[in-house]
Amino acid sequence: MSSFPNSQPTASASGGRRMARLARPVAQFGLNSRSVLAKTASAVLVIVLIVSLTFLASRVFTADPVNLFVGNSASTETREKAREELGLADPLPVQYLKFLGGLARGDLGRSYLTGRPVSADLMSRLPATIELGLYALILGISGGIVAGVLAAVNRGGILDAAVRAVTIGALSLPQFWIGLMLLWLFFVNLQWLPGPSGRLPIGMSPPDRITGLYVVDALLHGQTDLAIRALRQLVLPVITLALGVFAPIARLVRSAMVESLESDYIRTARAMGIPTARIWFAYALKPGLLSVLTIAAGLVGWVLAGSVLVESIFAWPGIGQFALTAIKSSDYPVIQGFVLYVSVVYVVIWAILEYVYSRIDPRVRAQ
Amino acid sequence: MRAAVAHPRRSAKTAARRRVWSLRFGIVLLLALVGTGLFAMVWTPYPPDAMGVGGIYQPPSLAHPFGTDRLGADILSRSMDAATTDVGITVAVVALSLIVGSIWGSLAGFFGGWFDYLTMRVLELLNSFPSLLLAMLVISIAGPGVLKVIFVVAVLPLPDYVRLIRIEIRSKKTWQFADAARMVGRRPLGVLFAHLLPNSLRPVLSYASVNASWVAATIGALGFLGLGIEPGSAEWGSMISRGQDAVLSGKWWVSFFPGLGIFLLAAAFHLIGDGLSDARTKGGRA
Numbered sequence: 001m002s003s004f005p006n007s008q009p010t011a012s013a014s015g016g017r018r019m020a021r022l023a024r025p026v027a028q029f030g031l032n033s034r035s036v037l038a039k040t041a042s043a044v045l046v047i048v049l050i051v052s053l054t055f056l057a058s059r060v061f062t063a064d065p066v067n068l069f070v071g072n073s074a075s076t077e078t079r080e081k082a083r084e085e086l087g088l089a090d091p092l093p094v095q096y097l098k099f100l101g102g103l104a105r106g107d108l109g110r111s112y113l114t115g116r117p118v119s120a121d122l123m124s125r126l127p128a129t130i131e132l133g134l135y136a137l138i139l140g141i142s143g144g145i146v147a148g149v150l151a152a153v154n155r156g157g158i159l160d161a162a163v164r165a166v167t168i169g170a171l172s173l174p175q176f177w178i179g180l181m182l183l184w185l186f187f188v189n190l191q192w193l194p195g196p197s198g199r200l201p202i203g204m205s206p207p208d209r210i211t212g213l214y215v216v217d218a219l220l221h222g223q224t225d226l227a228i229r230a231l232r233q234l235v236l237p238v239i240t241l242a243l244g245v246f247a248p249i250a251r252l253v254r255s256a257m258v259e260s261l262e263s264d265y266i267r268t269a270r271a272m273g274i275p276t277a278r279i280w281f282a283y284a285l286k287p288g289l290l291s292v293l294t295i296a297a298g299l300v301g302w303v304l305a306g307s308v309l310v311e312s313i314f315a316w317p318g319i320g321q322f323a324l325t326a327i328k329s330s331d332y333p334v335i336q337g338f339v340l341y342v343s344v345v346y347v348v349i350w351a352i353l354e355y356v357y358s359r360i361d362p363r364v365r366a367q
Numbered sequence: 368m369r370a371a372v373a374h375p376r377r378s379a380k381t382a383a384r385r386r387v388w389s390l391r392f393g394i395v396l397l398l399a400l401v402g403t404g405l406f407a408m409v410w411t412p413y414p415p416d417a418m419g420v421g422g423i424y425q426p427p428s429l430a431h432p433f434g435t436d437r438l439g440a441d442i443l444s445r446s447m448d449a450a451t452t453d454v455g456i457t458v459a460v461v462a463l464s465l466i467v468g469s470i471w472g473s474l475a476g477f478f479g480g481w482f483d484y485l486t487m488r489v490l491e492l493l494n495s496f497p498s499l500l501l502a503m504l505v506i507s508i509a510g511p512g513v514l515k516v517i518f519v520v521a522v523l524p525l526p527d528y529v530r531l532i533r534i535e536i537r538s539k540k541t542w543q544f545a546d547a548a549r550m551v552g553r554r555p556l557g558v559l560f561a562h563l564l565p566n567s568l569r570p571v572l573s574y575a576s577v578n579a580s581w582v583a584a585t586i587g588a589l590g591f592l593g594l595g596i597e598p599g600s601a602e603w604g605s606m607i608s609r610g611q612d613a614v615l616s617g618k619w620w621v622s623f624f625p626g627l628g629i630f631l632l633a634a635a636f637h638l639i640g641d642g643l644s645d646a647r648t649k650g651g652r653a
Contacts, residue, residue, distance in 0.1 A: 046491075046492065050496060171580065171633070173629075176588065
């Protein structure tokens, strides 16, 4: 809990409190206080715990998945046979051990709905989600930083008010509604952008796979037209997703900048005649960047969740949509696979963050 | 910018004026929505669940200011009815996590020891998964129902509440006013709940209002995905979801107005939170 300033004097207490709130998930691993091995072990433990809880909850509380296969009116005999085939006839502890054994071998079972191995199904949908989430994160974070800086240096001005209005709007408007209204405006009315038909317009075939990201792959193959088509499909879902990343970052950067702009070292820098833009982005921004990093890492989780909503609106064939279908139809193996995927991403992101922290922040490095 | 640097006092004043404005406007907006929700329990222009009170997919008009949906139901009436559900659930969720979080965090911060340790480990586990996804998973497993939704959505932000209160109590329990209360013979729990807790609520209250806007959006998202509240019931999120196809054929009003409801509710809480949190950092003791 090293990042919680418990007994600090009043002046920095509120700032410290804010930092503590932002930095909380970082603190949970104990910054640099344990060896990498111990951290990895605890990360694996957390993942196993989460996956086990999902397993338990989905077996104990949900509707009987056998119904998915044989229907409600099937005879007891048929039902038992299906149960046997699905491996649901074993006692719960046996099922659990089998599940853990499979997990250790990278076998997540087969989807009840598609009948294919869950890991293959997830992997085939992963690039779609990565393409969406990656661009949204890049756009949202860079846009948020620039907007936050501009708002801070224009404090009280029109630009500040505009950024404030956009951020409050983006934080308060439901994401799925933004997506829908963007579609209405740009697809139905103005007809500038394509409708919700997934990653490519209907009837077009994707480029040969290199990275799995259509725009990148198409460019690598020199298919400029295809790349533009794929990019146009991306515009609306990416903006929808990016707005939710943009807003918290812009707010955070603004408040951190306002604080640092009033400090003495900025006045000194100004007196030394350093160019204004350099003062803003290189000097005044720096102290706030740590908390931006923390928030950005948290926003990865938000993008993962948001992808479920956005993918369902834009018919985007990614993991989010796949998971939603699974959730709605009690497709346990897929739900478990999805939970595993999300928690692994989460743990990895926090581990990276911790490493970056230790590189940037001299106080953390010294510990 | 020059002005901001040269006259910090003047900009502090502007900031103060802005946060007062923000707080007032947020409260008025919230009261208006609560009023709408309460009012809708007695009267709506048309019965919210009645089909065919107007034609199918009528655009907004004087008779139907928000238009009608695919069953010919009046969207204004349904949106008003939904305000009861959405505002009610949001308030219930926030109240629940505020109360439980405050008590839990107080006890953990005050007594420390194994209880505190256990608390932190539980919170870490809750934090190691994105909240909205967790809500979706748990509710899909637990099945639909308003009470279940309230309970699940209230549990998710608990870690933040507990942490905020815990830190406050931990740092304040050694302050003189706590010592004074002990010296006049207050028992530990009395010191905690009569002296320490009331003096530690401010940050958690400002967090609660920011959290409330997350709750409003989450309730809407669950309704949109058809998880939680009975599908087809008058709830902003599920109304938006039902209008999805209509919007894509140009009938924007079907989803637009319910979304406006969620926006106003979330924005009200944001404005209140902004007002409270700025007041905390700029003025006052902290």
